[in-house]
Amino acid sequence: MLQEGEFERVGGSRDIKVDVRIIAATHRDLEAAVDSGDSREDLLYRLNVMPLNLPPLRERLEDIPDICRHLLLKIGDVQKRRLIIADAALRCLARYDWPGQCARTGKLPGARRRAFRERPD
Numbered sequence: 001m002l003q004e005g006e007f008e009r010v011g012g013s014r015d016i017k018v019d020v021r022i023i024a025a026t027h028r029d030l031e032a033a034v035d036s037g038d039s040r041e042d043l044l045y046r047l048n049v050m051p052l053n054l055p056p057l058r059e060r061l062e063d064i065p066d067i068c069r070h071l072l073l074k075i076g077d078v079q080k081r082r083l084i085i086a087d088a089a090l091r092c093l094a095r096y097d098w099p100g101q102c103a104r105t106g107k108l109p110g111a112r113r114r115a116f117r118e119r120p121d
Contacts, residue, residue, distance in 0.1 A: 002046045022047060058098035065090055 001007040002022065006015045024047050033039035057063065068090065072083040 056098065061094050064093050068093070 001018065001020070005019065006017045008015050030039055030044050030048070034041045034044050068085045072085060076083040
């Protein structure tokens, strides 16, 4: 499908044309995986059209305030209220060692919930 731009459904009788873009993410070294035989070279070639290297958050702590403000704006829009983050909470987040993926941020210490408070108008 990636190369030909079409596929046939299981049990189908005709080709279906598609125009797709794939966004894939991994923390693994895919070139090393190909070299060791753990991944396919043709798949790496097709996925590696425009690689983006995004360092882990622990290597770009200066982004934390902007990320927090962005998330607070989004959450505030949904909840129909204005939210801010305390400076002390930002300092706490900057001291956190950020050991894993962004999905793990839900496992931050309880201070995360106390960090956000409603902004008075």
